[in-house]
Amino acid sequence: MSDPIVTFDEAAMRGELRELVRQTVEDTPNALLEEEAGDLIEADRYERTVEREACRAGHCERGLTAASGQIALKVPKLKGMRFATAIVERCRRRETSVEEAMIEMYLAGVPARRIEDVSEILWGASVSAAAASNLNGKAFEAVEGWRSRPLTRSCPHVFVDGIYLKRSWGGAFENVAVMAAIGANGDGCREVIGAAEGLAESSECWREFLSRPKGRGLSGARMLAGDKAAAMAGAVAEVLPDAAYRRCAVHFCRNVLSKVPKSKRGQAAAMLKAIHSQESLEASMEKASDVAAKLDGMRLAAAAKCVRDGIAETLTYTRFPMRHWRRIRTNNAIERLNREIRRRTRVVGTFPDGKSALMLVAARPKYVADSERGSRRYLDVSLLDE
Template sequence: MSVPAIAGRLGEALMSDSPLPPDAPTAATPPHTPLRAAFAVDDRQVQAHLDHVVRQTVEQTLNALLDAEADALCGGKRYERSPDRVDTRAGTYDRTLHTTAGEVTLKVPRLRSLPFETQIIERYRRRQSSVEEALVEMYLAGVSTRRVEDITEALWGTRVSASTVSELNQKVYERIDAWRGRPIAGEYPYLFVDGIWLKRTWGGEVRNVAVLVAVGVSAAGHRDILAVQEGSKEDGESWLTFFRHVKERGLRGVRMVTSDKCLGIVEAAAAVFPDATWQRCVVHFERNILSTVPREKMAEVATMVKAIYASEDRPAAEAKAEQVAAKLDAMRLSSAAKVLRAGVGETLCYFAFPQGHWRRIRTNNLLERLMKEIRRRTRVVGAFPDGHSAVMLAAARLRHVAGTDWGERAYLDMKLLSEQDGKTKTAGEGNGPLVAPASNGSVGAVV
């Protein structure tokens, strides 16, 4: 049977109440190729039509609400005579509004004497608040300004300029400042600190600006970003101001400060947290040693150094370190042996804490991952106009990370520390003072 004949019989069946003939195609019968082409559907046209219908419905609903609000202000409907009427209409004016359904045109009523202050749409607002929040969240989550423009055009049919995104971000900066200056409650036995260098323009020149970050592990075992501050340099004065800032906000109970051997950080930490122990990051220390080793011997030396931190306690680690240093001397790597002997004592403070915590408190890897997030987000910016903008964007990214399950997951089992404290109290022992590097090149001097 030909296609026109089939189409004719289907039309007759649809016009009548009689069932389809036995040889007519049904839903269970795969249609022939010509028939499929005859009933082809353009998905793009259907989607465009649906978008238009949704947008038109939103537009009609909002205009109806505006009319109802104008009637309530006037005390009567349009052209209605009423003793309660207090004003009359004076036409309308068009306004565009960007909603999640797309751009709609509103007919905003004018009144002859009373100002029309609508409660539905704020004066001078052009976008729905949910759209603005989406723009800001995209920007803070790591989407570049140019990419935000492309996304808004694809989603809502209108392109939001870079200046508009910047204006929206200024509103968020107030919340970020409040988050950065929030009071710190509870104790944080472990404190991790580090800094990152970003670029800023100054008098037509590109200069560096330091962003200092502190992350603490609370008594409940959760990670928390405690501070994000600008430092003119990563020097002692900047770190001293930074540590005083977090202490003034309520930081207490610090038992260990983990960082790399940055200039001035040990002295600043000792001045503000005199009862805490300083732990030099093991990973950074290993890199310092390997920087003095020829490339062909790096793998062998790295294995030797890692064996030190696989020891069961501090005396065993110290003995192993001396064995490794002697072997380095025998390999004619005296520079590596000298670096190892001078600094290994600064990396073994973690042995005074529970063994279940060793792997995570002896390095600054916790902060290194966050610094990579900051670097990834700020790379698309290049040079910032000032240091405040650099700190704001870094803090915004860290605030976004802190709002995920990153801060909700338990990082350490702090029951181990409580149990150790109970045993130490029974034995009459206490924590040691902060260990700082000695000027004479020895393992360390007591501050």
């Protein structure tokens, strides 16, 4: 005779354990509330003493969303004395950990509707529109405090760039610029220096944007990297005169290849790559001169002129240690951040005002900076002192 088969319902067991944890969490604060009420009236339930100053008058039930689920609190009501408990704040409907989790989900890019669904699944309670608005207000305060924080560490390498998004401006929907800056600080880690909004990437907007980090303590900037924008280069020379300006090598190559026919782009790309494969600034400049001459021989005068005009500012990275070249000759550090911002803002489409746009744009860099990416070493800054 075969042995009996034992079956195990894993889903039912998990449900029972979840309910056991929830019931335990519910019983603990209720017991504490009863103890606190007893200490106030100096008597236990149904006890008659001369010293008591109040008596019990039932309970007031309140719902509280905890990490273990929805629990029911039975707050004692006292006759002759006001009961103000220190265990649960007045009008609080969610644990602090639950609110922090919702804010982190919002900063991580989860849409508000999805947060409502997730809260229903995890904690058994949905989030109303008013509660979501209050949480967004707390998130904005945290983001605004992060944006205005003092910069205590020097940043030898700074990467800046701007992207565009749609928002309501003066009664019409306009494309507005969002400027971001990220730097390699004294520890060699990437640090988001700032993010701000402007009407356009004009000289005035770039000047104001770069002046804010400097006023918050930005120091030690030796090189500022960006694309070829005359307004940006002029603002860098004015606000950070000691920092050298470097044009992104990828943007430079794209500009040159845009003036080359498709049939010859492969050959031209290999020639441009050889410029950045040299061992020194002098060798790279000599190779660039040879490449320009070859492009002239291929009847690509426009591409040759682009190489001669833009190679000097593109090779600024060769002034620094060779082990830094691969990291600092392109704008990959900030392009990755821009991609995160675009991914988060694309789901919104058009923003109603500047506050909502700036909060969502700045919230994404804050989340990236607080994650492992912000603590990972990007450069060996000690090489700059050799």
